[in-house]
Amino acid sequence: MKHFTISDLKAWDRFKRANFVNSLSGFRPVSLIASINEMGVSNLGVFSNIVHLGADPALIAFINRPREAAPHTIQNIEVRGKYTINHIHPAFVEKAHQCSAKYPDGVNEFHEVGLTPDYKDDFNIPYVAESMVQMGMELSEIIPMQNGTFLVVGSLVHAYVNEAALGGDGFINLAKTSSMVSLGLDAYYEVNPFQRFTYAKPDKESGIIPF
Amino acid sequence: MKHFTISDLKAWDRFKRANFVNSLSGFRPVSLIASINEMGVSNLGVFSNIVHLGADPALIAFINRPREAAPHTIQNIEVRGKYTINHIHPAFVEKAHQCSAKYPDGVNEFHEVGLTPDYKDDFNIPYVAESMVQMGMELSEIIPMQNGTFLVVGSLVHAYVNEAALGGDGFINLAKTSSMVSLGLDAYYEVNPFQRFTYAKPDKESGIIPF
Numbered sequence: 112m113k114h115f116t117i118s119d120l121k122a123w124d125r126f127k128r129a130n131f132v133n134s135l136s137g138f139r140p141v142s143l144i145a146s147i148n149e150m151g152v153s154n155l156g157v158f159s160n161i162v163h164l165g166a167d168p169a170l171i172a173f174i175n176r177p178r179e180a181a182p183h184t185i186q187n188i189e190v191r192g193k194y195t196i197n198h199i200h201p202a203f204v205e206k207a208h209q210c211s212a213k214y215p216d217g218v219n220e221f222h223e224v225g226l227t228p229d230y231k232d233d234f235n236i237p238y239v240a241e242s243m244v245q246m247g248m249e250l251s252e253i254i255p256m257q258n259g260t261f262l263v264v265g266s267l268v269h270a271y272v273n274e275a276a277l278g279g280d281g282f283i284n285l286a287k288t289s290s291m292v293s294l295g296l297d298a299y300y301e302v303n304p305f306q307r308f309t310y311a312k313p314d315k316e317s318g319i320i321p322f
Numbered sequence: 323m324k325h326f327t328i329s330d331l332k333a334w335d336r337f338k339r340a341n342f343v344n345s346l347s348g349f350r351p352v353s354l355i356a357s358i359n360e361m362g363v364s365n366l367g368v369f370s371n372i373v374h375l376g377a378d379p380a381l382i383a384f385i386n387r388p389r390e391a392a393p394h395t396i397q398n399i400e401v402r403g404k405y406t407i408n409h410i411h412p413a414f415v416e417k418a419h420q421c422s423a424k425y426p427d428g429v430n431e432f433h434e435v436g437l438t439p440d441y442k443d444d445f446n447i448p449y450v451a452e453s454m455v456q457m458g459m460e461l462s463e464i465i466p467m468q469n470g471t472f473l474v475v476g477s478l479v480h481a482y483v484n485e486a487a488l489g490g491d492g493f494i495n496l497a498k499t500s501s502m503v504s505l506g507l508d509a510y511y512e513v514n515p516f517q518r519f520t521y522a523k524p525d526k527e528s529g530i531i532p533f
Contacts, residue, residue: 137372
């Protein structure tokens with residue numbers, strides 16, 4: 112094991128430090144968030160700091176970087192109060208990564224990178240048609256963090272999931288949709304099932320649940 | 323694609339709803355958080371809602387469930403102001419999952435499940451010796467969320483990383499440490515490299531960075 116103190120990291124250039132700290136906390140769920148600005152132009156951004164807050168009410172939150180670094184998604188969500196979260200798969204990961212480029216406000220990233228907007232069920236915000244797991248979200252609250260980032264908390268309104276991944280107990284086996292994870296600033300990984308366990312109890316060993 | 327509205331989900335029993343919503347947002351980085359209570363007894367818990375807040379200062383946050391469901395880790399962190407985050411690997415994932423059992427306060431999960439506490443560099447909180455990526459954290463702030471959960475924000479103080487995973491540019495290839503992701507409440511997955519891209523710019527296609 113190599114040991115690094117926070118003083119070691121502070122002495123590095125900012126790119127090396129960003130790579131290291133972004134990787135350190137682990138693989139992250141990576142999705143495209145779609146939103147629409149006040150002029151009606153749609154926007155796509157890559158987001159990977161996504162957390163499950165609770166199932167009832169169904170709340171999902173994500174971190175938006177500081178406004179000067181990533182202004183469009185948060186601004187559009189403030190204006191419209193709605194957005195969609197769309198899983199990324201290997202078939203379009205290169206197009207998805209291109210959405211992390213800093214396009215000027217008013218550029219439609221669907222057109223720029225070649226992904227397909229999918230409007231349905233009167234939600235008025237497009238989903239990414241190529242995605243096999245899509246969430247329609249309503250803004251609940253935006254919490255400013257100490258470092259200029261924001262925790263954007265949303266309520267789940269619609270979910271669209273490829274049938275192949277759905278289990279009878281509600282579990283969604285996202286290996287069957289090839290939903291990806293990302294690492295650091297620029298790396299994408301595929302995921303394979305290892306083991307599913309029964310609910311852990313203090314007095315006995317967990318059993319195995321088949322995938 | 324199968325479509326579910328939030329009304330559909332509300333009509334399900336709570337286990338099915340929890341499985342579905344916990345899976346829906348994607349794979350999550352899964353780690354053991356170690357802490358020590360005021361009597362000096364150490365505690366281990368499984369946490370997977372972990373986000374990178376920023377690299378400078380290096381801030382990592384996690385969601386702690388409501389106190390009645392998961393009281394020990396948050397209480398210990400409030401008392402001691404310190405904790406460790408330790409990646410989970412296939413060699414000990416069964417022991418790690420067992421740490422999600424509701425042991426009474428004062429039970430030492432290291433002993434119960436058979437993992438090894440590792441005290442080093444005067445940090446006074448144990449790391450999980452079996453883990454190949456370990457973080458020493460100091461509490462920065464605890465932010466209560468609307469649904470009774472908490473966002474626990476910590477400052478990185480120490481990082482220990484298996485040398486095999488370290489890249490010259492700061493990137494940590496966590497496939498080389500077999501760091502796992504989890505899905506839903508009870509499933510664990512392995513991760514394989516797919517593609518690493520250069521920084522995306524509006525006017526050109528991204529290149530490939532070798533892993």
